[in-house]
Amino acid sequence: MKGxxxxxGLGWALGALTVQRLGAMLAPVTFILQDGRQVSPMHIAPWSNEPDTEALPGILRKLRGEWPCVPFGYSAPTDGWPGTWAGVMGPPAPDEEVHGHSSNHDWTWCESENGSLSLALNYPQASPVARVERTIMPEPSAPAIDIEFRIVVRRACRLPIGLHPVFRLPFETGAATLELGRFDEGxxxxxxxxxxAELFARxxxxxxxxxVPARAGGTADASRLPLTADTEELLQIEGLDGTAALANHAEGYRVKLSWQKAHFPSLLLWYSNRGRKAAPWNGRHVAIGIxxxxxxxGLGPATALADNPIAQSGIATALEFSPESPFVTRYRIEASAL
Structure with a gap:
């Protein structure tokens, strides 16, 4: 069904999904579990249907669900960084957009096979990126969605990239658990x-x-969500096996994300827990980005391309792209009963 x-939108035996052109964002999604229950794991920002959102950056206007970011990140103010970071904090490029052109503009629908949705977006002529493409394919016999993402470049370049799934959380504090499995370092x-709105030590x-070391001393449990504190925080996880899950105990389901570790060596956890008080957030945004x-x-491209402390530790913070061979990556979102 398309409307x-x-x-x-697409419907299949075990679910239904909607994709919007703005940012090619995927949400809402409803999965039907084996026991017949319906669950909706993807987040939709509380302001997404409010009037007067047109003045917001494209990424925020109808923020929801999951989407790809090319390039990933945005430049932060350059003052006050510790010594190892201070030298690599570059200013934003004149044409910089938060999480890249792909996150802020309307994509174009493309022809796609039955049972899938495809979109593409051309980049400005000055960008090394020519075009990005995305195909969303529910698995016919499972509460699962497979996604293919492609990047075509005009010239050889290095770029930070990322996927941006944002998941809905239950109302009750601590009623969901992040499940990461073993990792090398956070x-x-x-x-x-x-x-x-700080929670973790710097x-x-x-x-x-x-x-996790806490700003106030001692440690904090970053696995049980929503958090108690009003906070806005980021953690970067290294050495995962390419899977992560969120168990929603309040609603009795688990949603699992799988990706190609060779393309995305790190996992960024975005804790948005009533920490941002300015409009449109207004202290009411509660979600987890996995x-x-x-x-x-998610620092800006200049920092990602520099010899930053994470790159110095041997973990890539930008990928090489070539016009001879388009970049293709595949990932999956699936649900199951607890």
């Missing part, structure tokens, strides 16, 4: 994501999500 130009953000490492990335904390 309207800005939104198109890192806390080396600065303040949102001044006045620039620390950890090996257990239940025991974001496979090749990037240093």
């Amino acid at each position: 309207g130009d800005d939104y198109r 890192r806390t953000y080396p600065h303040d994501v949102e001044p006045g 620039g620390k490492s950890f090996t257990d999500l239940t025991s 974001e496979p990335i090749c990037s240093p904390f």
